[in-house]
Amino acid sequence: MIPEEKVSEIRDRTDIVALVSEHVELKRSGTSLKGLCPFHGEKTPSFYVHPDRGFFHCFGCQLSGDAISFLMRIDGLAFPEALRVLAERAGVEITALDSEDASAARQARARKERLLSVLETAAGFFAKMLDAHRFGPMAWAELSRRGIDRPMVERYRLGYAPHGWDELANDLAQRGVSPRDAEQVGLIVPRKTGQGHYDRFRHRLMFPIADTHGKIVAFSGRALEPVEGDERARQEPPAKYVNSPETALYRKGDILFGLHEARVELRRQGIALVCEGNFDVVGLAQHGFHNVVAPLGTAFTPAQAKLLRRFASTAVLLFDADSAGRKAVRAAQPLLAKAGISGKVVTLPTGMDPDSFLRDRGAEALGKLINQAPPVVDWLIEGAAHDAGLDPRARADAIEALGPVIGSIDSPVERGLYEERVAQGFEI
Ligand SMILES: [Zn+2]
The missing domain is CATH 3.40.1360.10 (Dna Topoisomerase Vi A Subunit; Chain: A, domain 2)
Structure with missing residues (x-):
């Protein structure tokens, strides 16, 4: 249970205009702001945000509420989840009552943040490789075959996992990511013989898989045409899709x-x-x-x-x-x-x-x-x-x-x- 005064503190410290603006284009209208309602279809704005009183109201569908209920509705979150997200944004610490629990919870959260940042780094790497890698055009060819253009590639943050065995592993290592973390989120796999790791996703078009909050928790990689001269891939075509294994962050169902x-x-x-x-x-x-x-x-x-x-x-x-x-x-x-x-x-x-x-x-x-x-x-x-x-x-x-x-x-x-x-x- 989160105490009522914490809830008020989180509510007070949340900038509702900034929050709503992530989803709705707002224009000033007197002391309030208005935009197209994200909760019902409309062509003329009837959705108002009142920053001074910290609430929103839609004259079209009659929905109204504060920052917490806005987030619950727009992201489909339960009350405690929404509070946690807003607390993090506003820098309000929600401490558990028992201090031992609190430190365990803090550690678990820190680990989760670290693993998420590894996945985020990998997504950035794959996106960059789409343009920078010599075989990136092969991924673009597959995208164009489907009529998918750059804005859509950027919207879904698609990328290219390089051909070769350790290009991601090396890039992550150079950025100081521990191989253990990269392995735990399913990006690299320990070699069966000898030391080190190899990349799970190789020469694939990469689809980041995000949770409801937009945090990347896994990847799905689609096979591409074999690279010229890669006889092995030609004789033994790789699986059409390879997905991240289930991890602490990702359960596929x-x-x-x-x-x-x-x-x-x-x-x-x-x-x-x-x-x-x-x-x-x-x-x-x-x-x-x-x-x-x-x-x-x-x-x-x-x-x-x-x-x-x-x-x-x-x-x-x-x-x-x-x-x-x-x-x-x-x-x-x-x-x-x-x-x-x-x-x-x-x-x-x-x-x-x-x-x-x-x-x-x-x-x-x-x-x-x-x-x-x-x-x-x-x-x-x-x-x-x-x-x-x-x-x-x-x-x-x-x-x-x-x-x-x-x-x-x-x-x-x-x-x-x-x-x-x-x-x-x-x-x-
Ligand atoms: Zn509405």
Whole structure:
């Protein structure tokens, strides 16, 4: 528990204008400032910040509150989390009551800060290598193939992990980063024979993975075309994606790629586009879809659904049009339902993924599909009935597979309606 006077101190010492300005462009208007509300969609500003009284108010959606509630809402934080962030900004120490606990907590925090700074340093290195390394153009080639330009590269802080075995390891060592820290965040790996470490990510396009606060906690590296003369890579192509291992800072099922970049737009629209991979996220953002996230190298998890619910109440699933995509949709539905998110599905033409669709048909066509996306349950019933055809055995299996999906619907009335829908769909 944080004592009330601490809460007041943090509130008083927070510059609400500076805080809000990180998310909203504010213009002075009398004694207050105004801008476009980050919590609802609007074209003329009705969102006001009153610096003297330390609160905000929106005449459009009627939301109001102080700096703490602003941060909770915009970053999807719980009260104690928001307090901690603001305390850090304002330089207010939140001490635990027991002094032994306090020093342990301080040490843990210091270690966490140190590890985060190692990841931040690595992200800077990868970003620099994109332009400075002789094979950086190969990463740019992959980006241009997807139509991704420099502003988008900068927004998502993409980079290039050099070809070779120890370029990052050496750079970090030169900056005085301890190999132990770099190893603990999964950037370098101890050599099996002899001493020293080698880089985990080599000759890859790098996607930093940030937590809700925008702090980089891991990386995902995508393989590139082999370098000329690299026979080994040609004969034994490396894995398409290599992700950081799970570390003290990173549990893969807990994070959504792109969430930090998407958060303001997610809140404004209340709708999240959920796609399969990192590249889809950046590609969609490039085409103006900024409310987009992806689970990272996993199926959608309950933790991710809960996290997403803090930002949006509707999720539009935009998975590849193949059987794996269909399976992923079926698996996601109960999790979304449980988290209180209404799920919808975009059906791409067979064999297409978001990237090829955008390339072929354009952003407007995709926007249309998103607006017309049917609820997941409807989509699953229709798809299952269609796939099963007339074969009695296949029909029985398909109906059984729909069981958990229908079962996940909370409202008995709605569930009843869907049971009828299944009966109709399968003409039972
Ligand atoms: Zn508003």
